[in-house]
Amino acid sequence: MDKFLVHGGVRLQGSVAISGAKNASLALMPTCLLTNGSMTLRNTPNNRDLGTMSRLLGSMGVGMSLEGDTLTLDSSNITSHEAPYEHVKQMRASIYVLGPLVARYGEARVSLPGGCNFGPRPVDLHLKGLEKLGAQIEVSGGYIIATCPRLQGAHFHFDISSVGASVNVISAAVLAKGHTTLTNVAIEPEVTNLAMMLLQMGAKISGIGTTTLEIEGVDELHPVVAATIPDRIEAATFMLAAAMTKGDVTLTNVEPEHLDAVTQKLIDSGATVDVTDNTIRVRMDDTPEAVDITASIYPGFPTDTQAQWAAYMLTANGASRIKDTIYPTRFGYVPELQRLGAHIETGEGYCVVKGNHKLTGATVMSSDLRASASLVMAGLAAEGQTEILRVYHLDRGYEKLEAKLGGLGAVIERHRTEEY
Numbered sequence: 001m002d003k004f005l006v007h008g009g010v011r012l013q014g015s016v017a018i019s020g021a022k023n024a025s026l027a028l029m030p031t032c033l034l035t036n037g038s039m040t041l042r043n044t045p046n047n048r049d050l051g052t053m054s055r056l057l058g059s060m061g062v063g064m065s066l067e068g069d070t071l072t073l074d075s076s077n078i079t080s081h082e083a084p085y086e087h088v089k090q091m092r093a094s095i096y097v098l099g100p101l102v103a104r105y106g107e108a109r110v111s112l113p114g115g116c117n118f119g120p121r122p123v124d125l126h127l128k129g130l131e132k133l134g135a136q137i138e139v140s141g142g143y144i145i146a147t148c149p150r151l152q153g154a155h156f157h158f159d160i161s162s163v164g165a166s167v168n169v170i171s172a173a174v175l176a177k178g179h180t181t182l183t184n185v186a187i188e189p190e191v192t193n194l195a196m197m198l199l200q201m202g203a204k205i206s207g208i209g210t211t212t213l214e215i216e217g218v219d220e221l222h223p224v225v226a227a228t229i230p231d232r233i234e235a236a237t238f239m240l241a242a243a244m245t246k247g248d249v250t251l252t253n254v255e256p257e258h259l260d261a262v263t264q265k266l267i268d269s270g271a272t273v274d275v276t277d278n279t280i281r282v283r284m285d286d287t288p289e290a291v292d293i294t295a296s297i298y299p300g301f302p303t304d305t306q307a308q309w310a311a312y313m314l315t316a317n318g319a320s321r322i323k324d325t326i327y328p329t330r331f332g333y334v335p336e337l338q339r340l341g342a343h344i345e346t347g348e349g350y351c352v353v354k355g356n357h358k359l360t361g362a363t364v365m366s367s368d369l370r371a372s373a374s375l376v377m378a379g380l381a382a383e384g385q386t387e388i389l390r391v392y393h394l395d396r397g398y399e400k401l402e403a404k405l406g407g408l409g410a411v412i413e414r415h416r417t418e419e420y
């Protein structure tokens with residue numbers, strides 16, 4: 001088990017390259033199950049969740065190699081159609097193999113994902129969507145068992161806008177026989193990245209980037225060389241850390257359009273944000289002003305950045321209200337930030353951060369991936385040293401965070417520890 005020692009009081013300055021998007025890669029990798037042969041994914045990040053997906057696909061017979069950020073996946077010898085509990089319990093996105101497996105092989109056995117640190121996260125829409133395409137679904141012994149000789153096109157409406165369910169159902173519909181209409185599809189950039197890649201592979205999809213997709217099923221897809229979009233959540237974390245430390249940081253390898261909601265709020269708080277086609281520079285000279293945010297579906301403010309915004313607002317003048325409409329209980333980071341001296345009150349689906357109180361280093365515990373990032377940010381702004389336990393949560397989604405922040409002047413040590 002690793003922990004971080006974060007030394008506070010440093011102003012971040014310099015340039016940092018953003019990695020490929022974890023959440024997009026997790027959706028792109030299982031598309032290898034839809035075809036036969038060797039596929040290449042560029043701009044692939046290297047983090048723990050990608051390792052979990054690699055082991056899962058590897059256990060099914062997919063051959064893999066990662067050189068730099070180029071991942072090659074060879075699906076010529078698939079030997080298993082099962083996602084065992086040992087992988088799924090580590091990462092809910094393991095369920096992304098369900099759609100491709102049942103679409104191409106007519107059967108899939110995937111462990112049901114369990115609970116989650118920030119509230120209930122059902123998979124009913126994944127299953128309803130696949131059922132609508134003709135899959136027989138049975139849940140037994142903790143496993144989803146899906147079977148169907150050939151999926152059939154259908155009309156399916158997602159009752160809730162869901163990234164994961166959209167990924168699974170789109171990935172299945174492309175090989176279904178006939179026409180599928182999907183409505184209220186999630187339009188997060190990661191879903192669009194997947195749809196564009198499937199198009200490259202020979203899928204027939206129209207309406208990409210909108211909430212309605214028309215898909216004409218094809219008999220087979222072919223392997224391609226595709227690219228993962230830049231990670232908008234990693235980028236947002238660096239943007240907020242830059243502003244929080246009154247720094248001056250330029251992010252490279254970013255897609256600024258994906259970050260519009262965060263950029264606008266940063267500007268409202270008093271930061272200067274300069275944008276080119278693929279870079280964003282964030283500068284902050286003064287104490288930020290408190291700004292409220294409401295996390296909602298894309299293009300709204302991302303739920304995966306609300307914990308980092310709360311950390312940022314600890315340094316602001318005034319009180320800011322942080323609301324999460326996607327995961328209303330995603331405030332597990334609050335008691336940990338309070339250990340550093342934060343003044344935060346929580347209510348139903350929101351918290352109120354009272355800024356400009358002195359933060360002092362303490363020992364805190366990561367509870368989930370993005371909560372961990374908020375602790376690192378608070379540690380950077382705190383006086384003294386902050387010890388962050390269980391940074392394995394952080395490693396799920398950030399590639400070498402301490403090294404990247406170190407390149408901007410932060411002092412963060414990683415240590416092995418027996419503490420849990």
Ligand code: UD1
Nearest residue numbers: 023093120121122123124125126160162163164165304326
């Ligand atoms: C994905 C992201 C996660 C992000 C979230 C919201 C990945 C690997 N993870 O998670 O980082 O926080 O989108 O942007 O990309 N829901 C149902 N039934 C379902 C599926 C979802 O009720 O079958 C609900 C969820 O409980 C939640 C809402 O729909 O309230 C949105 O969740 P969803 O978009 O599915 O999140 P994930 O795909 O799990």
